[in-house]
Amino acid sequence: MLATQANFLEFISRNIQFRIPIYQRPYSWTIKQCEQLWNDIINSALNKDILGHFLGSIVYVHGGNYQVSTISKVVVIDGQQRLTTITLLIKALANKMKESSVNEVESSDMLNDYYLINSREKDKEFRAKIILTKGDNEILTDLIEDKEIAMANSYSKIIQNYEFFKGQIIKSQIDVNEIFDGIKKLFIVDISLDREKDNPQLIFESLNSTGLELSQADLIRNFVLMRLEPKEQEMIYDKYWYPMEKEFGQKDYETYFNRFMRDYLTLELGRIPNIRDVYSEFKTYVSHKRDNILDTVKNIRQ
Numbered sequence: 001m002l003a004t005q006a007n008f009l010e011f012i013s014r015n016i017q018f019r020i021p022i023y024q025r026p027y028s029w030t031i032k033q034c035e036q037l038w039n040d041i042i043n044s045a046l047n048k049d050i051l052g053h054f055l056g057s058i059v060y061v062h063g064g065n066y067q068v069s070t071i072s073k074v075v076v077i078d079g080q081q082r083l084t085t086i087t088l089l090i091k092a093l094a095n096k097m098k099e100s101s102v103n104e105v106e107s108s109d110m111l112n113d114y115y116l117i118n119s120r121e122k123d124k125e126f127r128a129k130i131i132l133t134k135g136d137n138e139i140l141t142d143l144i145e146d147k148e149i150a151m152a153n154s155y156s157k158i159i160q161n162y163e164f165f166k167g168q169i170i171k172s173q174i175d176v177n178e179i180f181d182g183i184k185k186l187f188i189v190d191i192s193l194d195r196e197k198d199n200p201q202l203i204f205e206s207l208n209s210t211g212l213e214l215s216q217a218d219l220i221r222n223f224v225l226m227r228l229e230p231k232e233q234e235m236i237y238d239k240y241w242y243p244m245e246k247e248f249g250q251k252d253y254e255t256y257f258n259r260f261m262r263d264y265l266t267l268e269l270g271r272i273p274n275i276r277d278v279y280s281e282f283k284t285y286v287s288h289k290r291d292n293i294l295d296t297v298k299n300i301r302q
Contacts, residue, residue, distance in 0.1 A: 006188055008055055008086070008183075008188050012129060015071050017073045017130075018083055019075050020132050021076070022134075023233065025215075026135075026136050037085060037089075043182075044185040045181050052186070055082055058079035058082070060076050060079070073126075077193065084132065088143075092166045093176055093180060116144050143162060215257075215258055216276075217258050219279040224241070236293075240300075
């Protein structure tokens with residue numbers, strides 16, 4: 001593991017593509033978390049005595065098969081919510097700059113080229129700075145590329161939070177350059193993992209003891225998929241796990257899947273586990289089974 005302090009904007013301006021693996025939950029920050037981030041940034045922007053604001057850590061697996069051409073593809077273990085949310089804020093800021101005056105069009109283009117896309121990359125696959133999971137990625141891509149957002153997607157947290165930042169920029173009446181000065185003060189701990197030496201699952205669990213708490217469903221999905229090779233991850237997720245998420249629905253998935261897994265374990269174990277211990281009970285259950293993880297997931301899906 002290599003950990004260093006880094007300025008957030010310098011970090012994301014590299015020739016890099018952040019890929020959110022399928023075992024992570026969808027983008028899930030609410031207006032509450034966005035409001036806190038906005039207030040922190042504005043406070044930093046207006047208070048010249050504040051030299052920096054700590055955003056948290058960005059943890060990723062770097063190297064190996066994810067090194068392609070001039071773009072480094074990294075798999076994000078922790079930091080999806082912050083990366084995505086600040087992307088939405090920068091996009092709202094860029095659009096405001098573009099609308100406000102002709103003189104600031106260059107600044108708008110600069111934000112786009114440095115922080116929203118890999119502008120020098122000709123291969124379309126590598127132009128995006130962030131690749132989210134499933135439906136989230138399509139919505140974010142349409143937003144970044146200024147495409148019309150489908151009515152069905154207007155209820156997405158990505159669109160809702162983007163609209164929140166747009167509204168705050170207008171309502172605050174603070175100069176866009178001052179707001180950007182606040183973003184410039186954000187810094188992170190940049191943590192690069194060695195795929196051969198580090199255990200992403202243990203690191204992920206320890207890091208997610210803070211922030212927007214993961215549900216038992218999130219933890220179980222991560223436990224099941226994180227240990228597998230990418231191709232097997234995709235097969236199991238696409239064929240068995242994602243259909244369950246869709247059938248529960250994004251809004252109810254965490255609540256009902258937690259309860260479902262408790263019932264599933266009750267049947268398998270012959271006793272009722274505590275609802276708060278579903279994840280730890282599931283890990284113990286899997287460790288004592290002779291079946292491989294694919295057979296277990298098939299059984300859960302059935």
